[in-house]
Amino acid sequence: MGASSKTENDKTPKRVRMAPDERRGHILDAAQKLFFARGWDDVTIAEVLSAAKISKGGFYHHFSAKEDLLDGVVERFTIQALTAAQTARDATSGNALQRFNAFLAESSRWKAEQGRKMKFFIEVMLRPGNDILFDRITTAANAAAMPVLLEMIGQGVDEGIFDIPDIDLVGETIMGLSRGRRTVLKEAFDAAEQGDLDRATECLDRRMVAEAALIDRVLGLPRGSVLLSNPTEYRLMLRAIVND
Amino acid sequence: MGASSKTENDKTPKRVRMAPDERRGHILDAAQKLFFARGWDDVTIAEVLSAAKISKGGFYHHFSAKEDLLDGVVERFTIQALTAAQTARDATSGNALQRFNAFLAESSRWKAEQGRKMKFFIEVMLRPGNDILFDRITTAANAAAMPVLLEMIGQGVDEGIFDIPDIDLVGETIMGLSRGRRTVLKEAFDAAEQGDLDRATECLDRRMVAEAALIDRVLGLPRGSVLLSNPTEYRLMLRAIVND
């Protein structure tokens, strides 16, 4: 083959053709990384293009708009969150309270894992401008987990263990609390960055204890029924984050 | 002044010069109207310009960016919310629960008034894309009202009336609930638009009753202590909205 100029010297073939799903995945990977690092509005299509090594035409062959990219990223998270929630539900048995506690534990474990995997995730979601991104992800993830949660609460009501004024409000309250953790996370993160891991851990832990006490009330349970705190888990997460 | 050509024929003086505050106010008026009607991202600077009857250069003399406009609008609301909250606090006396109820009543009255004044307000804030605007306003308004709320709750704790796990969480929970009303508002609004005012009212009322029951729990109060429902108020608001 007298084509050394073809087989070897061509370091960059003009076109790399991929299966749609694969290409889509690559683009989403690049976009996700950028979005988490700097927020959705700040990142331009051009940047995603060069990060994903594809042309504009190629991109718009797979995505209809920039908004579509956001949807794609959010969708990934939703799917992950959903399967995680279902796994947690299916893996546990016993009465509603036991299942509920197991579910909360798994849920916070999953969140901590996300925080560990993506260095910027927590740091970034605390910055204004990323509200949209963060809000959409948490909303979608919560929405995915909500049916599972409500099912368990329903079971608790049927069993006569829980006593609640309105089932929708319970779900909402829990979602609201989880959203409000943003502030505490920021505080803990700042402390961790200054090397004060103890204070950071204690900060998160106190919050979780308080949340648990509040959920006790909301579900009409005696104090100490709901378990939400897991200091070692926080420690791991914070350590992973701080170590770049 | 023999200058008929000056005093009368000049229909449009080339420049209208105003005091900075006045001009700023005019621009904000125009911007607010447009934002509420169609959302922040949809409205272009050019539209604000023509609505406020000012040139681009003039505009950028008073505002540094489009974002600045949002800040201005939000700031107005914050101030209004703050004074409303303070008024409500100062106007009431009695024990913490009485003051708390009075405060809630005033607060919801104020919100209803806003909904009445601005036709599009509710309709618009339910549309995606206006999340940012709505979120920023509610967040700012809530943040303004929060100290007042916490002060009252603190009083209740001191008086031994309230029994709470963590004061910050209480504020957060209440704020979260108020944010979650969006969904219910949408439902009620849709019902009202179809002429079913009864269903709309009932929808809001049920929500408020449930919320009150939940807050009872959170504050460690016997059921029925917190009063949040005011059907006639909703009726007025919904009627005003539906009648264009």
Add this chain to the structure above:
DNA sequence: TCTACATACCGACCATCGGTCTGTAGGGTT
């Protein structure tokens, strides 16, 4: 009242960004 200075204001211009369109490469099928 003339001059000098400050500032509110104008509008043409610019850079950038999301999105479109025409054309092309490359793998599979016949």
Add this chain to the structure above:
DNA sequence: AACCCTACAGACCGATGGTCGGTATGTAGA
């Protein structure tokens, strides 16, 4: 080999937020 389908390239476009040099409208001091 001829063909087609489609993943892909990149020039191009319209809109939009923002800038800049210049102009009108005051006001303070001589």
